[in-house]
Amino acid sequence: MAVVQPIVDCPERTLLIACGALAREVVELIRVNAWRHLTVSCLPAAWHNTPEKIPGAVRERIQGAKDRYDHIYVLYGDCGTGGELDRVLREEGVERIEGPHCYAFYAGGKVFEALAEAEVGTFYLTDYLARHFDRLIIQGLGLDRHPELLELYFGNYKKLIFLAQTEDKDLQARAEQAARRLGLAYEYRFTGYGEMASFLENKVELPKEPASWLS
Numbered sequence: 001m002a003v004v005q006p007i008v009d010c011p012e013r014t015l016l017i018a019c020g021a022l023a024r025e026v027v028e029l030i031r032v033n034a035w036r037h038l039t040v041s042c043l044p045a046a047w048h049n050t051p052e053k054i055p056g057a058v059r060e061r062i063q064g065a066k067d068r069y070d071h072i073y074v075l076y077g078d079c080g081t082g083g084e085l086d087r088v089l090r091e092e093g094v095e096r097i098e099g100p101h102c103y104a105f106y107a108g109g110k111v112f113e114a115l116a117e118a119e120v121g122t123f124y125l126t127d128y129l130a131r132h133f134d135r136l137i138i139q140g141l142g143l144d145r146h147p148e149l150l151e152l153y154f155g156n157y158k159k160l161i162f163l164a165q166t167e168d169k170d171l172q173a174r175a176e177q178a179a180r181r182l183g184l185a186y187e188y189r190f191t192g193y194g195e196m197a198s199f200l201e202n203k204v205e206l207p208k209e210p211a212s213w214l215s
Contacts (some may be wrong), residue, residue: 013068014038014204017061018075020045021128022102025165025193026075026200035204039069045128049140051080055088062092073203075196077101097199102126106163106194121158123184127165130175137178150182160184163191 018026020042030038041061047053054076062072074096078085089096099105103124104112115122129136138144141153160182162175172188179186 012037012070014071014073015061015065015069016040016073016075016200017058017065018042019048019079019102021048021126022075022196024128025196029193029197029200033201033204035200038204041065046136046140048079051082052084054079054081055084058085059088059092062094071203073097073199075199077104095203097196099195102196103163105196105199106165106191107189108191108194115161119159121156123154123157123160123182125160125162125175125178127168127171130162130164130171130178133174133178138181154182154184157182157184159187161187161189163189165191165193 014037016026016038018040023040023042023045026040029035030040043054043057043061047057058074058076065072072094074085074089074094076085076096077099079101085096097105099109099112103126106126107115125133134144141149143150143153160175160179162172162179164171164175167190175188176186
């Protein structure tokens with residue numbers, strides 16, 4: 001399902017196939033940069049719990065779009081597909097953003113490696129996960145029904161780091177509450193859009209004039 005449709009025809013039409021967890025951020029980058037020739041098509045964010053669905057669905061989107069777009073890029077990490085997504089993309093001749101998951105390309109690859117090395121037992125939140133923590137983590141893992149599972153899932157974690165894309169006080173409060181609920185130390189880091197922004201800036205052909213709808 002397309003989230004954003006290009007406003008005008010453009011000789012270099014580009015499709016971004018993205019995880020639904022990135023939709024808000026991708027749409028904002030398109031808006032502020034007036035990338036009128038981009039279309040973004042998102043797959044369900046909930047598929048992170050069933051990553052085996054991702055490669056085939058991405059292939060289907062690519063094959064359905066090749067005749068209609070000049071360029072196709074994928075905004076997904078490996079996301080638990082065990083290299084299967086990269087195999088599909090090699091076969092289809094499509095490039096994705098580098099990184100194993102969105103935490104890495106939001107924080108930046110080197111920064112994330114340093115964070116992971118400093119504390120292996122770290123649980124990460126993004127804006128999306130902070131916003132939907134109860135639905136995705138508490139309800140999704142069944143902790144609302146079986147609180148005794150908390151130790152099983154999070155017993156080896158020590159810290160929660162909120163990698164924030166926006167400076168949102170409400171989301172910061174939610175993330176800190178999530179850390180308390182999981183019994184973890186809390187750390188806040190503002191990342192902005194990180195390497196996702198630079199990836200798109202390097203790949204996207206910029207319009208020559210600002211979009212008339214951009215305030």
